[in-house]
Amino acid sequence: MSPLARPKSEKRAVRRAGEAGRRVEYLSFVLAGEMYAVQIAHVAEILRPPPITEVPRAPSTVLGVISVRGKLVTVVDLRRRFRLPEASFDRKTRVLLADVGTGEQIGLLVDEVQQVWRLAAQEIEQSNVLGGEQPAHIAGIGRPSGGAAILILLDLRPILEST
């Protein structure tokens, strides 16, 4: 499965959005070769990683803190969080500023940010179908029609609250 397959055209997806019912917008990104997505409403900003200052004795999933226009933001390494193999930064690495209304924005380090998908209800599969013990942060699977893309939809709240 090529996780980087895209639909024939964004335009078609947009057109279909008008026809179908309510759609939710998701932002997809790559992490260790897999495609993940989060609701775009929860992403306040996308940044090129500024210098990250390590915080001694912080939990291992915390990479450190960064300064965003004078405000301090904690940065979490999603690879460590999901126990994926480590990788080094490259020019595509980004930090997503996630905000789920807990009062604090958290920075999430990802390999590459891709695009916005508008998923209708029928394109989303709830997580229990995957069977077995399901980590709380996986909200489901998104299969945008018209493409072979499979998106692992993330629920940010457990990630942000447990940090």
Added chain:
Amino acid sequence: MLVRRVLVVEDSTSARAFVRAVLESPEFAGPQGGCEVVEASSGFDAMRLLPRGPWDLIVTDINMTDINGLELIRFIRKSEHHRGTPLVIISSLRAEQDVERGLALGADAYLPKPFTPEQLRGACARLLVGAREAAGPSEPPAGGP
């Protein structure tokens, strides 16, 4: 474009802010134009601002310290320049006697607190339309902006 000038007399800051927000909102402005709200925080303040009319509408609370709303209404209705200005009392329902007195002194309507934005708009719109029809050419402000 006609801007209607409204004097709001009320000792609570946020209540004034609320009234201002409702009356100055584009929803309330008609094709004729919108409102400009001037805030007075007390009876004295109101008396200081009155000469800066003319006013298309006066909205006042009754229960204020020192010069209460009733005294203000009487003063307004006795004055030459403002006796014809439409006047709405905003007050709490419990003070029935106060409201009666206010109407007896010449207020045109009363709006019991708490009121919704719709109710405020409704009461004011009725009175503002009436004023436009009754008034002649507007007088220039006496004391400057």
Added chain:
Amino acid sequence: MVEGGGGRGEGGDKARDEFFSEAQELIDGLGRDLLGLDEALKKGEPEAELINDVFRAVHTLKGLSGLFGATRMAGLSHELEDVLDDLRLGRIELTSGVLDLLFQAVSLYGRLLSAETGAGSEPAQDVEQMLLALGQMSQRRRGGGAGVVSQYELDPGLLGVLTEYEEHRLRTNIQQGLNLYRIRVRFSLATIDSALDDLKAKARPHGEIITYLPTGSGADIDTIELEVLIASRATLEMLRTAIAGPNVAIEGVRRRSGPSAPPAVAATTPPPGEPRPATAESFASTPSVSLTGAPPARETSSFRAPEEGEEGRAGHAPSIVPVASGRSAGPGAAGPAAGKELSLRSVTQTVRVDIRKLDRLMTIVGELAIVRTAMANLTDRVRGRATDARELAIELARLSRTFERHLAQMQSGILEVRMVPLGQAFDKLARVVRQISREHGRDVNLVVTGAETEIDKLIVEELSDPLMHMIRNAIDHGIEPKDERLRVGKPPVGTIALNAFQKGNHVVIEVEDDGRGMDPRALLAAAVRRGVVTADESKDLTAREVLALVFMPGFTTKEVATDLSGRGVGLDVVRTNIGKLGGIVDIASDIGIGTKMTITLPITLAIINVLLVEIGARLFAVPLANVEEAIALDETQVRTIESREVLTVRGASLPICRLARLFGLAPAARERSRAFVVIAQVGNRRLGFVVDELVGQQDIVIKPLGKSLRTVRGFAGATELGDQRVALVIDVAALIEEVLMPGETRFLAAAEGGRA
């Protein structure tokens, strides 16, 4: 009750923020006024004005909460307003039982406002109970007629412009035999505010001002003529002397002679004739009802009317037992609105600013503008013809110094604006003390000194809750019951002294009680029993360390003294919170005499002067307020005593801590030939931090780390150093505690699952 549109989006978020701000102020003011009423009640002083102030505040809150969609608050206000109206119109008597209920209502307001801002959950059940209790108390009845007023030669239209309350005050004053006077004044609209304050100040000692009537035609736009109606026991001459002035004319209001004019309104008026000195009974249509406040009964768990009678009709005096304390079973759950761990924080982030502080800031801005002009000129000259570079350099240096000076002044000016008097937190505490002491049946006197000491607003906010914990602890465990106190020769009323003062860069707050004190042996025994320390370790602890055990998590002195609140006191939370503010808590106690807790805090959070240091090739900042000095490390002077490294400095021993090791940071690439020791101090504890390099001194703006990093100990925050680099700011107090009290660290680490 009609729900307002809420002002959400409609009235704008700005209006809504204004609402929270104003509501918070009103609630704070209510608390203060109720305390004033409490005092007045005890001394038997008149309370009419205070009751009216409380009524007005609740009335305003009702209006506001209705407008902004806070339905529960509006509902509470509605009932409360009825009771307060009854109080101010004399239909109900103000007793301590009623006052208790009012205090609880104010607490409820605070919680409801928190819920509105999303900071807390709605105390629905408590509100229901409060509404019930208030409803039973209220005596909504029409007042008497206008008969008494018509006996005076007053403007017939007067009654038509008095509000119901003003009319009541007029009648009451007449019935109490006071004289009425008219003061005619003319003010210029420009100066009316100060002239009015002046008049009020002169008149107030002599009587009560009933109302202000604007007279005159309003034709003159610069002046305003008023008739002030005042009731007073003084004679006309006395008043004329007291309230003299160029535009002031005073005359008495004459009584109509002969049989008084017939009463204007029907049935329920007092018989014609001389007005009798009145009690509330003579003009109300039914006998007034007085409520008794029974001593708090701890067994009952809700408000209830007694079985015997119903409220209302003439003849019955219902007694309602407001239950202040409550279900003693179960942790912490006391009666409604009482005893729960309420937060005393304000819900808003606003600060009231003395305008003179702002004026000073504007002056400094003016100075800076001058510097800017001078700099512009200098720039022109540099750009222009060839000039003497040295001369320019000197001028530039001078300008730069001036600029720095003004900038520093501006900085401290702005910091000053953030400062608020500690009295803000102390006022709220007074209320809590009253509530808790009634709950536990203890008589406690709170003595406050130094309330004018100023500290950063954010710190004040964070202090309210820890102080409340400490005071609750003092009342729970410290102050003994009355008979016990008398037995040991103490006065029956316990005292808690709250004292605050500034000491250099710090503010010290002392909470001292004259209770039973703490017994170190009993403490130690309890600690060993609960596994907080082992029997072996217990032998090594100094007296001070034993006392400090009360700050350990999970440590309750339940077995040491009769614990009335049924659970631990949470002093560990207090210490953590104070630590987060960069402060430290100390405790001293003498058994039988009392306990004293001392909090030492830095004055301001925002801008601090730090020493930048390098540790493991990374930059860190150490607040200079906690730095005694910095010296080069002489490794030959380091010894290890009981697994702790100690440095001998000028003959004295100083424990040291190698931060690179503590932080788990890899050492810098090249071999370190030398290191430095930053000698830090908080309170009277010292510790030397070993660092790689001293980089320099700087003023920084410290920012808090997010909640996500709350488990990381040792950092007070971080700061941006320019070009987005961030340096962590070391929390000296926390590290000193961690390093110097190893016993604790071990237990804390165990509690956190080994993550230290």
